[in-house]
Amino acid sequence: MKFLPLIWRNAVRNRLRTILTLAGIAFLLFVLIFVMTGLSEIQAWEGVAATHRRVVVQHAEGLTAELGIELENFLKGDVISRHAEHVCKFNWFGGYYQDPKNWPPEFAVDPTAMRALFDELKINDEDFKKFSETKTATLVGIRLMQKYNWKVGQRITLIGTFYNANPELDIVGVFTTKDPRQEEQMFFRWDYLDELLQNRKIVSTYWMKARSDEDIPKLKELIDAHTRNSSTPTETITEKEFANQFMQMMGNIKAIVAGIGALVLLIMIMMTANTMAMAARERVTEVAVMRTLGFTAGQILSVIVAESLLVSLIAAAVAIGGSLLVFNIGGFSPSPIYFPVFLVEPPTVLTALGAAIFCGVASSLVPAVRAARRKISDGLRQVV
Amino acid sequence: MAVPLKYNLRNLSVRWVTSLLTVLGISLVTVVFVMIFAMGLGIERSLVGSGDPLLMITLRTGTTAESQSIVTKQQYDDLVGIPGLLRDTKGDLMVSPELVVGANVVKRDGGKANVAIRGVGPMGQGMRPQFKLTEGRWFKPSVGELVVGVGADRRFSGLRIGDRPSFRGRQWTIVGKFESGGQSYESELWGDIDDVKAQFKREYSAVLIRCATEAEVTRLCNLIEGDKQFKMSAKPTLAYYSEQNISGQMIKSFGVILAVVLGIGAIFGAANTMYAAVASRTREIATMRVLGFSRGAIWLSFVTEAAFLGLIGGVLGSMAGHRIFNNMATGTVNWISFSELAFQFRVTPGLMLAGTILAMVMGIVGGFLPAFRASRMTIARALRGL
Numbered sequence: 098m099k100f101l102p103l104i105w106r107n108a109v110r111n112r113l114r115t116i117l118t119l120a121g122i123a124f125l126l127f128v129l130i131f132v133m134t135g136l137s138e139i140q141a142w143e144g145v146a147a148t149h150r151r152v153v154v155q156h157a158e159g160l161t162a163e164l165g166i167e168l169e170n171f172l173k174g175d176v177i178s179r180h181a182e183h184v185c186k187f188n189w190f191g192g193y194y195q196d197p198k199n200w201p202p203e204f205a206v207d208p209t210a211m212r213a214l215f216d217e218l219k220i221n222d223e224d225f226k227k228f229s230e231t232k233t234a235t236l237v238g239i240r241l242m243q244k245y246n247w248k249v250g251q252r253i254t255l256i257g258t259f260y261n262a263n264p265e266l267d268i269v270g271v272f273t274t275k276d277p278r279q280e281e282q283m284f285f286r287w288d289y290l291d292e293l294l295q296n297r298k299i300v301s302t303y304w305m306k307a308r309s310d311e312d313i314p315k316l317k318e319l320i321d322a323h324t325r326n327s328s329t330p331t332e333t334i335t336e337k338e339f340a341n342q343f344m345q346m347m348g349n350i351k352a353i354v355a356g357i358g359a360l361v362l363l364i365m366i367m368m369t370a371n372t373m374a375m376a377a378r379e380r381v382t383e384v385a386v387m388r389t390l391g392f393t394a395g396q397i398l399s400v401i402v403a404e405s406l407l408v409s410l411i412a413a414a415v416a417i418g419g420s421l422l423v424f425n426i427g428g429f430s431p432s433p434i435y436f437p438v439f440l441v442e443p444p445t446v447l448t449a450l451g452a453a454i455f456c457g458v459a460s461s462l463v464p465a466v467r468a469a470r471r472k473i474s475d476g477l478r479q480v481v
Numbered sequence: 482m483a484v485p486l487k488y489n490l491r492n493l494s495v496r497w498v499t500s501l502l503t504v505l506g507i508s509l510v511t512v513v514f515v516m517i518f519a520m521g522l523g524i525e526r527s528l529v530g531s532g533d534p535l536l537m538i539t540l541r542t543g544t545t546a547e548s549q550s551i552v553t554k555q556q557y558d559d560l561v562g563i564p565g566l567l568r569d570t571k572g573d574l575m576v577s578p579e580l581v582v583g584a585n586v587v588k589r590d591g592g593k594a595n596v597a598i599r600g601v602g603p604m605g606q607g608m609r610p611q612f613k614l615t616e617g618r619w620f621k622p623s624v625g626e627l628v629v630g631v632g633a634d635r636r637f638s639g640l641r642i643g644d645r646p647s648f649r650g651r652q653w654t655i656v657g658k659f660e661s662g663g664q665s666y667e668s669e670l671w672g673d674i675d676d677v678k679a680q681f682k683r684e685y686s687a688v689l690i691r692c693a694t695e696a697e698v699t700r701l702c703n704l705i706e707g708d709k710q711f712k713m714s715a716k717p718t719l720a721y722y723s724e725q726n727i728s729g730q731m732i733k734s735f736g737v738i739l740a741v742v743l744g745i746g747a748i749f750g751a752a753n754t755m756y757a758a759v760a761s762r763t764r765e766i767a768t769m770r771v772l773g774f775s776r777g778a779i780w781l782s783f784v785t786e787a788a789f790l791g792l793i794g795g796v797l798g799s800m801a802g803h804r805i806f807n808n809m810a811t812g813t814v815n816w817i818s819f820s821e822l823a824f825q826f827r828v829t830p831g832l833m834l835a836g837t838i839l840a841m842v843m844g845i846v847g848g849f850l851p852a853f854r855a856s857r858m859t860i861a862r863a864l865r866g867l
Contacts, residue, residue: 114753121749128742135735158648159585159595161548161819197545259549261541328650345592346814346821353520357513361743364509368750371502375757431738432731 100396104403111376118372119412122456125365126416126449129358131431133445134424136354138436139344145276146336151214152181152316153339154303157330160189160342164329166298172305176319180312181305185210186287188301192255192263194245200434201241202282203255205290214306217274224270232289235266238280239273240437262293281437304336362452369460373405377464384468385476394469401465402458409457410450417446484774484782489789496758503754504794507843510740510747511798511836512805517736518835519806519826524729524813527632527824531664532719536608537698539688539705539715545724546817547581548597552685552713559711560688563704567693569607575691577602578674582681583820584648586637594812596633596640597669597820598648600677608691611664617642617657622673625680628657632667632823636812640670651680665722665815668823689718725817744843751847755787759855766855767863776856783852784845791844795837802836803828 108115154172156162172184190203208229212220220228220236228234237247247253247268254265266285274280291298307313317333324331344350377384384397420441423429430439493500539560540550557578567575579602583595606612606619620626629640645652653672661667678685692698698717705715759766766779774782807828815822 113756117749117753117756121746121753124742124746124749128739128746131738131742157585159583159593161583161585161595162649256543258544258546261543261551330650342593343814345588346594348811348813349590356516357739360509360513364506364743364747364750367502367506367509368746368753371499371506371750372753374498374502375753431735435731 100400100403104400104407107376107380107400107404108407111379114372114375115408118369119408119415121368122365122409122412122453123415123419125361125368126413126453127420129361129452130416130420130441130445130449132354132357132361133448134420134439134441135431135436136350137442137445138439139347139350141276141278141438142340143337143344145279146340149217149336150307150310150313151336152305152307152313152333153187153336154305154320154331154333155301155339157321157324157332160301162329164300164303164331166300168303168324168329168331169300171323172303172320175323176305176316180316180319181307183210183213183306185214185304186300186302187211187304188287188290188299189259190255190257190264190285190290191259192257194253194255197258198434199245201244201437204282204284205287206284207287210304211284214304217276218272218279219274220270220272224272227269228286231267231269232286232292233265233267234269235283235285236270236272237268237283239271240277240280241283242268242271244281244437260290260294262290264289264293277440278438302339358452362456365452365456366460369405369409369456370463372408373401373461373464376404377401377468381468381471381476381479384471385473385479388473388476398465398469401468402461405461405465406454406457409453409460413450413453416453417441417449483778484769486785489782489786492758492762492786493789496761499754499757500790503751503790504797506750507747507791507794507840508798508801510743510843511795511840512802513743514736514740514839515799515802515828515832515836516806516826517732517739518832519802519828521729521733521736522827522829522832523824524732524822525726526827527663527665527667527822528722528726528729528815529719530662530722531666532717532722533609533611534695534717534719535692535698536718537690537692537702537715538718538721539690539711539713540686542712542714544714547579547686548583548818548820550686551683552578552688554684556711556713557685557688560690560705560713563701567691567697569604573604575604575608577605577608577689578685578687579605579689580674580677580681580683580686581669581818582677582683583818586646587639588636588812588821589638594636594814594821595819596637597818598627598677598681599666599669599671600674601671602674604691605671605674605689606659608689609661609666611660611662612666613660615658615660617655620656620672620676623676625651625653625672625676626656627653627670627672628659629655630667630669630671630823631658631660632665632812633669633821634658635810636668636821636823649680649682663825665822668812668821725815727816728813728822740839744839747843748847751787751790751844752851754790755783755848755851756854758786759783759851762855763858763863766858767860770858770860771864780852780856783855784848787844787848787852788841789844790848791841792837794844795840798840799828799833799836803833 156164185207188205190205193200228236249268251268256263307316320333321331424439424441430436544550580600582598585593586596587593620628634640639646642655644655702715705711806826809826812821812823
């Protein structure tokens with residue numbers, strides 16, 4: 098600690114160089130945070146999904162296939178009595194509002210079961226009463242309300258793309274919840290959708306809540322065995338597995354993000370190494386003098402590494418602060434349709450910090466070791 | 482008079498460690514740029530390339546994708562009734578009613594994705610000139626046979642010739658494999674329209690019509706869209722597939738943000754190197770001024786040196802990017818059709834050139850201010866300085 102002033106003086110000795118290095122690292126770290134936030138947003142649902150014991154019944158051949166209404170009786174009877182609570186028909190609607198660019202997540206559900214299943218959504222009783230009494234009612238997340246400047250009581254029309262239906266919906270209430278991504282969603286009634294689709298009774302998925310974690314495998318076995326030889330075999334999965342399907346479909350996003358991250362880290366190390374090599378070269382004589390004064394090789398080494406670490410950490414603070422400002426406070430999203438929410442999460446901040454520390458140490462190690470190992474006589478002889 | 486180029490090149494090699502680190506930094510930025518855009522271009526190629534200017538598609542009004550569209554038998558009959566449609570040499574109409582459905586299949590690299598299954602009319606292959614059977618034979622109608630696209634075969638397991646996958650309660654047999662010039666059809670399974678329709682219990686999803694000229698495509702599209710009786714939308718397949726290129730566009734816009742921010746980072750690095758180069762050559766610069774080189778010549782000389790750093794980095798990065806990523810085969814989801822789209826990274830000469838130019842710009846911008854410092858030095862002070 099007593100070397101702190103020395104480290105600081107070293108760092109600011111060539112102010113221009115330090116500022117350029119610092120800015121360079123900050124920009125590169127910003128890129129790292131940006132790509133990692135993209136990945137964490139894609140994975141966000143999986144994180145939320147893991148906490149609610151919700152189970153999804155879908156067709157064994159995936160979401161493009163539909164389930165029948167017959168299954169509901171079985172689920173409500175046998176399955177409920179043994180392993181689960183609540184059964185909710187759940188269809189993703191996929192319509193747009195006014196412009197195909199406005200494409201929020203819309204779900205057609207059974208009101209009572211939906212409220213019980215998604216108990217993390219805060220819906221007040223009066224709003225919910227209207228939702229269960231009005232066939233054309235819709236409950237909308239607070240962020241979605243603000244985005245389109247909707248008001249409670251307003252009537253909106255969604256244009257169906259996936260389904261051949263254009264529901265006209267009355268906004269009866271607004272819900273809030275902890276996760277901002279869920280506040281971008283809206284729910285309306287499955288029976289209204291069915292009416293618009295001439296009562297064809299199309300159910301894309303059934304959602305249930307397992308009584309306990311132990312009930313989850315039993316639920317899966319019970320339901321899938323029941324449908325195995327029917328015309329609509331099912332695959333019963335947890336909400337987390339359900340969310341993960343979409344990740345799998347997107348392909349190797351993780352590998353791409355990891356690749357970009359590794360390259361960015363490498364660029365950072367090269368840039369800092371360059372600076373530290375320059376700094377060490379200039380100070381050969383000075384290091385030799387310090388050694389004659391009694392500084393040990395270890396102390397010389399740690400002073401140089403600490404200087405590099407200091408610069409990297411300041412750059413990390415700038416990059417993290419900047420990205421929080423741009424994304425979390427400024428609300429910037431690189432693609433508002435696919436990323437209605439784009440928030441830098443704590444794990445990403447930690448990774449950026451780790452990358453900065455790694456870069457600071459890795460880049461200064463070679464020049465520092467060389468400086469510490471040089472013979473004093475050689476150092477003193479050298480003319481810079 | 483300009484400072485000889487050789488002077489700068491020699492300098493770069495004298496201070497080789499610093500030069501090398503800077504060049505490598507710039508080349509890695511170029512690699513990232515090339516990689517992201519190669520991905521965008523690959524997706525674009527397989528989607529936009531799927532369009533054919535002489536092929537048009539008719540869908541239910543309001544839908545953007547075959548997988549979401551429903552066309553009834555009546556609507557199909559209405560379309561076929563349009564007088565003057567193109568016929569092949571045997572006199573058959575160049576029209577194919579098609580149905581696109583999906584099913585989850587395990588991918589070779591783990592996980593599942595939807596493979597698109599397309600039922601086509603007898604004219605389906607004939608009206609797509611890029612279509613070529615590479616192995617096996619075509620499917621026979623009504624016995625549950627399918628042919629697999631090379632892309633689908635590459636991405637999914639259990640879809641080789643002879644395999645018997647089960648979709649919607651029936652075992653199908655894969656009897657052949659086809660290519661279609663890198664188009665997204667290669668990501669699909671193809672079978673007979675009536676077969677697929679019966680098994681998946683669906684109506685047609687689209688009707689494809691081939692025309693003799695582009696003018697005829699335009700005329701027919703206007704005719705169908707203008708006539709309320711059809712209740713259908715019609716567009717050239719070129720436009721239809723371009724609209725699906727959302728992933729490609731998104732990757733490109735991500736790529737632009739990344740390239741700009743990474744580029745700025747690299748510019749700071751280059752500036753650092755060039756400032757150090759200027760500082761270590763103070764006396765040299767003064768000597769050159771004494772010899773009669775103008776301030777402008779000195780400035781230009783340093784900017785050129787920086788441009789060289791960028792150029793070398795750019796060429797290295799583009800070549801490495803080409804070597805690593807060109808033709809790398811992978812796949813992602815086409816969100817519009819909700820099915821797997823196999824594609825290959827494409828590192829085109831144009832992309833390599835763009836990467837190299839970008840790298841040179843990084844060098845030049847980074848060298849700009851240091852070069853000013855060099856050219857502004859007072860001779861007397863610089864000569865005195867140690």
